[in-house]
Amino acid sequence: MPFNTALTRKLGIRIPVVQGGMQWVGYAEMAAAVSNAGGLGIITALTQPSPEDLRKEIQRCRSMTSNPFAVNLTLLPAMVPPDYGAYAKVVLDEGIRIVETAGNSPGPIIKQLKEATPPCVILHKCTSIRHAMSAVKLGVDFLSIDGFECAGHVGETDITNFILLSRARQTMPVPFIASGGFADGQGLAAALSLGAEGINMGTRFMATVEAPIHQNIKQSIVDAQETDTELVLRRWKNTSRLFKNKVTEQAVKIEKESTTGKFEEVGPLVSGKRGRQVFLNGDPDYGVWTAGQVIGLIHDIPTCEDLLARIETEAIDTLSKASSLIVDEQPPADIAGKKIGEKSDPRDEGTSIAKSKL
Incomplete structure (x- = not known):
């Protein structure tokens, strides 16, 4: 269709x-x-x-x-x-x-x-x-x-x-x-x-x-949680969401702690050439590679x-299910319970017990 x-x-x-x-x-x-x-x-x-x-x-x-x-x-x-x-x-x-x-x-x-x-x-x-x-x-x-x-x-x-x-x-x-x-x-x-x-x-x-x-990278995505990504390069206003691994952890540490703020300190870690090798050698920790939070939905x-x-x-x-939620007439509520005053109402049962003691 x-x-x-x-x-x-x-x-x-x-x-x-x-x-x-x-x-x-x-x-x-x-x-x-x-x-x-x-x-x-x-x-x-x-x-x-x-x-x-x-x-x-x-x-x-x-x-x-x-x-x-x-x-x-x-x-x-x-x-x-x-x-x-x-x-x-x-x-x-x-x-x-x-x-x-x-x-x-x-x-x-x-x-x-x-x-x-x-x-x-x-x-x-x-x-x-x-x-x-x-x-x-x-x-x-x-x-x-x-x-x-x-x-x-x-x-x-x-x-x-x-x-x-x-x-x-x-x-x-x-x-x-x-x-x-x-x-x-x-x-x-x-x-x-x-x-x-x-x-x-x-x-x-x-x-x-x-x-x-590499199959190992595909499996890493399947095994990951939605929390397994990292935002890197925010300091330089070039924020990228990457798969969280040992290299991104090092890059983020430098980014947060660097006193110079020079990109050269983190550059070798976020190299695209190094990231490309991840897809070839299958080592998810070899370099940085992009992945979205959607990894938590992939099984x-x-x-x-x-x-x-x-x-x-x-x-x-x-x-189709969403469309079926629209009906011609509102159905009756199914959690209304029984009216106050009916014998099965616990409050009425409590009242009856109290009256019997008088």
Whole structure:
């Protein structure tokens, strides 16, 4: 039973679930598996060392699925920033017309993507309403509203999705999807009820058969509690939610106790290269890696097909149950008890005993 939301209509997908653009996870096999299962798979551009490598990855993904998939372009501060324009050109040259953007100053890239023929459909990820409104002015088609529960960059406003999504519903002139804290069909139903057109899942897709990461890391997610994440780099206003391990504990200790406040003191611990090795060697304590609070809701490692089928069924069932709560006539209360004065009332029994003693 397909969904009918602005997201499914625009993108041509069956289930309104988007796979997050995860660094070192968003490879072709991940994206293809999600797209084949009815959602929107995403290749993460910067997992590829060059624009030409991205071209090969897009072509590899196309060989594995005939369904729509997207590419993520995240713009982050760097001493030597990647050639984002060249990556975007490859996206356009390869005929990709769905792009997830995120990060700082996306205006030039969004302009480049929108000037294509036909123009790209752009999903832009934001952690605050203020940033979302700025993205609307740039011409994005969908906003991906990223709550404080999410993995990775959480922003600095600490607003959770229950409030953030309602604020988006009240203020956003373009459709939006919900990101951060989603792992099941009940979450999808809740997001739709709050005004979203679908959901974005990252951590949940890491714990799937097709996720191109070590089995030990998938099992670490399954075994974790919702309390097993850590906020790191808050001191430098680059707050990231990471899986709590020995390295994040060291990083947080330095962050809190450093008298100089120099990023160089913590830099080697939060190195992305070191974090990438975690997914390859399977040691969850080797480096830092992103995970959302949703890890507390993840209890298995299914295929993407089984996961999305389950989410679809759960969401439909949840929405149907919610609809059944609306009735034509209010039913009588079932906790009214018996009227005062009836013999079975303990207070009356006490009164009778008292009278018998008079």
